[in-house]
Amino acid sequence: MTKTNKGFTLIELLVVLAIVAILSVVVILTLNPAELLKQARDSNRVSDLSTLKSAISLYLADYSTPFVGTSTLCYISLSTQSATTTKCGVFTNAAVTNTTTTAANLRKVDGTGWIPVNFAAISSGAPIGNLPVDPVNTASLYYAYGATSTLTFEIDAFMESTKYANYMLNDGGNTDYAYEVGTTPGLAI
Template identity: 45%
Template sequence: MKDMMNTSKRGFTLIELLIVIGILAILATAVILILNPVELFKQARDSQRISDLATMKSALAFYLSTVTGGSLGTAGTCYVYEPAGATIADCGGRHAAASFSKSAILLADGTGWMPVDFDDVPGGSPLSVLPRDPQSSAGKFYSYVGNTLAGTFEMNADMESGRYGSGGKDDVESVDGGDKADIYEVGNDPGLNL
């Protein structure tokens, strides 16, 4: 009979379980609010944009230094990648270009959205395909203007995160040396005002 009296129950009560679940819910909410996953995705896409434009700038600089008589495209024409289903009316006011060309082709052989034939580079193209904006929508796209005679070019992208956008902690738009404070501009054109 003594053995029956000394048995103790092991486990958690319903109240204890509810308290633990409540604490976990509060912690999960706090982590989500602090980390802000939507902003983190925007920052990741902006990092991709910065990387893509740096890669294209390097490829174009290499193209200009190794290819004699190569074309950077028709002067005064803005070129953009436009995915199927999206409608990009013009270059979004990013360039002073008079005309506009759009394509959904990513080939780096001069037939893609950027009219530069990277296959002319001795030893092969520095790009396997032309990059495109991670979102590729009406407001988020890469644009390009080149001037073959002057040997200058400019590429643009629009940042979407608060961190990399104009006035952000790691602002790349207003400090890039270009003529648009709210667009990320790279290239070799003085003033980046093509």
């Protein structure tokens, strides 16, 4: 009776491992997981700003004496503990200063959150349960909100991915480095 060896040789195993390694590198370089994560966060930013714009517009349409904020303040989505930025979105008026709230109040919709609009005053109830904040929410990636006494407002976000760069360019605002939405994108307060 002859003995036959069943199995793979070391050379065959090394060739298969090399092929798998090469394919893995090609897939990772093609997909670029870091860019995909940036795109996911940017998609969330676009959705958040759309939600905020709709909620503020509903508040303006429903409430008889609306307060949308002070025109000399820029409201940012950073808490007082993390607010280290000196800029307020794209609001470039020198008279505008940043304002923040505490971490405990940051997401509240009763006018004490980072946006000073009392969504709870809407007759049909608050359209959002919590104020959204930027997915990263750091000194370089945050949301900014500004309003005027004529009840116009703007909400800004900074995009990370190359895919969403055109959103900043084509939003109708006055700057190419932030995504601007509101009743007046490009609001110079």
